[in-house]
Amino acid sequence: MQYARPYRLIFFAVGFAAIMLSVFSSVRPILLKYTVDDYVLTKDANGLLLFVIYMVAALILEVISQLSFIYYANWLGQSVIKDIREKLFKHMMRFRMEYFNNSSVGVLVTRAVSDIERIAAIFSDGLFMIVSDVLKMIVVASVMIYFDWQLSLIVFGILPLMLYATRLFQKAMKKAFVEVRKEVSNLNSYVQERLTGMKIVQLFVREKGEYERFEEINSRHKKAWINTVWYNSIFIAVVELMSAVTTGLIVWYGGLRSVVGGADDLGNIFMFIMLSSMIFRPLRQIADKFNTLQMGMVASNRVFDVLDTKSKVQNEGVLKADTFKGEIVMNGVRFGYVKDEEVLHGISLKVNPGQTIAIVGATGAGKSTIINLLNRFYDINQGSITIDGVDIKDYTVESLRSQIAVVLQDVFLFADTILNNITLMDPEIKEADVIQAAKEIGIHKFIDSLPGGYHYNVKERGSMLSSGQRQLIAFLRAYVSNPSILVLDEATSSVDGYSERLIQTATDKITKGRTSIVIAHRLTTVKKADKIIVMDGGKIVESGTHKELLKKQDGYYKNLYEVQFLAEEAV
CATH class of the missing domain: 3.40.50.300 (P-loop containing nucleotide triphosphate hydrolases)
Known part of the structure; x- marks a missing residue:
């Protein structure tokens, strides 16, 4: 966050766009409710056209907010990693030779290139997206409670299960992504060294042995990624199941009230179906963004470990040697x-x-x-x-x-x-x-x-x-x-x-x-x-x-x- 300070205006602009996005996305279901209740059921064509125009306007404002949010969040992320990458490279150039003797060049390249790209995702696809989704969920939940607390309880009853599943998923993915970054570094290091020393490999006819070793490292890399895919697949299936169950319960309870109690709940049912998907979709996206955030945090730990390394030759001298006599x-x-x-x-x-x-x-x-x-x-x-x-x-x-x-x-x-x-x-x-x-x-x-x-x-x-x-x-x-x-x-x-x-x-x-x-x-x-x-x-x-x-x-x-x-x- 310290590296974002020079871009604080853009930072706050992204935050404002996130707020507007959550507001405008919640306006459309409300307009849909009034449209159904006040103009569709009453067959008021003029009022229906007017509210459709309102929904289009809300949609346009939502699109503008989303465009601004995504563009400037990514712009901020790329600006931050530009500064971090320059600081990292400058820092590495001052390391003692001892550090390079004991470190893999491939690993350092991974830190300076792919790991730093992961840090950019903290801003573009991680932190800001999570904040935006949380704001959207808060606004949506408030709208639900305001219009119908009974239907809200159905949604909120499923929500703890969703949160629990998300938490389990987050823990599993954090462990999996630590292993992924480790195997990515190993793969980069191995490929870099073998390509650099290809003449030795071919001179001593070690192509087969090196290929078999590469297959082993590549298999571990694949296995690490497959673990993340497995956890992601389970989580998405669970979220879709819970969303479908919630929609079914809303339709059942809202329809039952209309049939038995004579309540006019058609507009509410439409609105809550949209709102429930809007509260569950961000939750699923938050989990996806947590993946990005976790990978970014793992990558940032690796990058800042290098930045925090004290391996510089002490440059405390003040005399400038313009020329030497040579003794x-x-x-x-x-x-x-x-x-x-x-x-x-x-x-x-x-x-x-x-x-x-x-x-x-x-x-x-x-x-x-x-x-x-x-x-x-x-x-x-x-x-x-x-x-x-x-x-x-x-x-x-x-x-x-x-x-x-x-x-x-x-x-x-x-x-x-x-x-x-x-x-x-x-x-x-x-x-x-x-x-x-x-x-x-x-x-x-x-x-x-x-x-x-x-x-x-x-x-x-x-x-x-x-x-x-x-x-x-x-x-x-x-x-x-x-x-x-x-x-x-x-x-x-x-x-x-x-x-x-x-x-x-x-x-x-x-x-x-x-x-x-x-x-x-x-x-x-x-x-x-x-x-x-x-x-x-x-x-x-x-x-x-x-x-x-x-x-x-x-x-x-x-x-x-x-x-x-x-x-x-x-x-």
Whole structure:
């Protein structure tokens, strides 16, 4: 309801339309009663025509009220979920990487898309419809009591049974819809992951196994929905039976009074048949709307659980990093992705401005973790990291990351043009700047040869390009951002020789005068570094230049060099 406050005028307009709708819908049965009693039975044609015109006018006003009610209730719902969806997306963009590592992308997509649509239904088909129907029932009940309390008792006698059935139905549907939303999330998550990893599925011939698993999940999804259909079917049948019984009792008792007592009840009978359907139909619709409301509430709980999640990197820094000289100092840094399971054990190192250091070590040694901490994707458990003598927590997160360009081994490209993947829609980076940068690092010819050149759409995850070409695009993306600090996280490990030569040329150009950290994979990168940091088991075991480290007998780097790098040279 807090999100509806900016639209309070529309909110009250919808409420007013609901009141008018309940009033005008009750006017028609009353007019029908007078029409039958005063003009049909007395055969007054002129009066009959006049009251028919009145009923048409009441019908038109009812239609206008209903049109206004439905349109603006839906308008309000869509406006509210627009605001919630924007807040949710903004909130998720500030989450730590830890949150995404532990959460299913498919589930988060469900929260941001289908669950939020369910929230819109709270306004359009849930809350306001229930309020409207309750108002209509109150007005109808008042009219019944005013005109004939005896016939009213017949209707009100059936009403408690209807209310009891509605309550049982509501409880059953709430439980069923919780299961439905759970299975929808599971289905979305499974499909999203398998479509994303389809190459692995096909490479390892797992199509049959994955299909059988999908059949199992899909069957559970169907079963969850069938439960809601089953409850709904029973409830509708019970409501129709009670409505039919009520109509029969009205006709029987009203007709009996006319036959035995001589009462003139024909108009009342017509009116009460209409009014009884008007009091039972909203009750049945209220149950239907409760389904919508229940699904909306379940969905809103899931969405607000994400909104209430405190997983943001603390952005309490006030210093804006316009540029860095590039001095990086890590002092006694301890960190673990999981509590009580340290990955880095008291790392201390210093990188001087303009210096290029290479970090080598076995898989799991903690090399990439250092990069994650430098960019504040995670916060350290103990120690400190400073850039230019200032703790990185004192910088704003946005300005810190804007001065550090990272090229990862696993390049992610959006389903967009090469130009937009390079600039990431930054208006300050012009196409001419991108073309000039591409020429400087020698990849303009490759991009220009593609259909559409810089406006070539690389499709989802850059599937239209080879891994080497994607790496070149990622390198150009880092280059045009003009960073103070450059990080290459095994950026040449999966490229061909030609692409590597291009990247090496570009590396020499972009690292000149800039602090650079290279998680090394290829020999050429290691040998050119000003300093080599050797890591093992989350600790720095050696450091020095290439020549210095080779002189250490039984040194870790020397053994690594002989096993890996000399073999690479031989190849």
